[in-house]
Amino acid sequence: MSQFWSDIVHELTPYVPGEQPKVKNLIKLNTNENPYGPSPQVLAAITAQATDELRLYPDPNSERLRHAIAEFHGLTANQVFVGNGSDEVLAHVFLALLKHSRPLLFPDITYSFYPVYCGLYGIEYDALPLDRHFEINIHDYDRPNGGIIFPNPNAPTGIPIELTRIEALLQKNRHSVVVIDEAYVDFGTESAVRLINDYPNLLVTQTFSKARSLAGLRVGYALGQQDLIEALVRVKDSFNSYPIDKLAEAGAVAAMQDVDYFEKIREKVIATRESLVRQMEAMGFVVLPSGGNFIFAKHAKIDGGTLAERLREQYIIVRHFKKPERITPFVRITIGTEAQTAQLLSALATMMPF
């Protein structure tokens, strides 16, 4: 408590990101980063940009980057909004498009930053329970609302939702914005981007942090019709004129353009995931169906927290969520390289039987 703090500061419950350990030599499977580095073209583009030109402000509108993203997705640049990571993009989305008199709807088990944004901006929300298979039931969302948001695939479950169901939701919610947070979409989930030109109420967010291996660069974006993008631009230009620095723009443009590399590494991650799931199921784990670069798994004989601790003793870090209670049996495991996955499996084997 401080006399100097604005009232809102006293009420905030900030988001807690996964650990970024300072120790080296850990197998880091806790924050869903890509196990493979970015395209060599990205590193070359960044190095080429490390010049005296850094004395100048970047392009406040990130035209080059917005064009590169638009081209990849078959959209126009004025259907693209970019920000300092998809977390910043989402923050602007909550303030610009999801603050209405009716409550915002999202799943009770989902990206835990959503209720934090609501707290920051004073947005009322209803968190709707996932069904007993940890799936989103879109009929639950058939009620008056000021907006709907969920990740596809969902986090931390990894379960994807079919595009036909998203389209049904868009049709039933003509007067509120439906945001599909596609941070993990490139690992085998069908994207809603192709619905954008048909639905003025659809906004899709994506990131360079996952399939494009650039979590360290902080670039995310939103795609939607121009009316929605304009709202985001107005908020951004009332907050920070230049969110994308020159190096981030150069790197992100190169990442977007090197489609071959992108295809290659996402396919590798998907193949490793499928192999890991088969082997963990053979060990008696229950693994939720995953459309992301991570799996959500539990074993009847061991609690999720205990499993995470025992893996850490073997220098492997995975993520365990202490709430809500329904997910405490699970651990979330990021898909690593084939070698890291082999080490994870041997570590699990040494613990067997639990």
Add this chain to the structure above:
Amino acid sequence: MSQFWSDIVHELTPYVPGEQPKVKNLIKLNTNENPYGPSPQVLAAITAQATDELRLYPDPNSERLRHAIAEFHGLTANQVFVGNGSDEVLAHVFLALLKHSRPLLFPDITYSFYPVYCGLYGIEYDALPLDRHFEINIHDYDRPNGGIIFPNPNAPTGIPIELTRIEALLQKNRHSVVVIDEAYVDFGTESAVRLINDYPNLLVTQTFSKARSLAGLRVGYALGQQDLIEALVRVKDSFNSYPIDKLAEAGAVAAMQDVDYFEKIREKVIATRESLVRQMEAMGFVVLPSGGNFIFAKHAKIDGGTLAERLREQYIIVRHFKKPERITPFVRITIGTEAQTAQLLSALATMMPF
């Protein structure tokens, strides 16, 4: 107007940054960038960081950078808050520390982002007129308030305010936060940083965009006692966990550590400014006293807008403000290299007499 926009979006009047021209070969004296590039150590640090490690998230708390900044200023790391440019830092400052039931106070002629932040966050404010010499009269601020903010030196006038007057203001405002925005302080203005340990109500913001030649990298920071910094951290962690990317952190650390380079280029800029002022005064210009890397100048025979246009015809861009009316006779001219300054002076000479 859109049914999808939150109410606030309809009411925003976004900030308009100075032009970043796409054309090369302009002498760009319009956005107060440093005419000299960053330290070679900065470029080396960035290049060294352009590796596969970019696949990993940066340190969400930017420990290395906060320590480097603290060391430079003789403070501790928990007295340092960093953000994606000082504009982002200021945005968080407005929400976290300046939103109270009493109005925020700032000068009527100042950084034009301040009223924009107030619009974004619903902060009431009183803009207090500068005196007839375009100076801040601190006695005007001797009234109930929810906070005070101004740049030192002020923008776009460039006029510095003495530290003794800031200290008097801090003593009279024990119950509200006084923010000194020191974006341009390194060009000959006395910093309030040394008052931080004595005044729990003092927050100072600085940037890497000016004296450290890194406008293209987007790093700014706030300095204050831990109670104020904690409020900013809480807002930041409710908005975006990782505002500083790995490349920006590496470059900013190197910039903070290369003190010799910093001293050398800021002294060069100051010397060029003094010489420019003398020569423009000899041409009949009135130049306000400047403690920044820019000057605010007018000539009785020509309007500021006309002068800016005529300079542009000679490929030199300076900034002209169309409001408020009191400053329309002026142009704001960034201090360039010695060669650029010589070109500016010849361009002015060709126009003489106006």
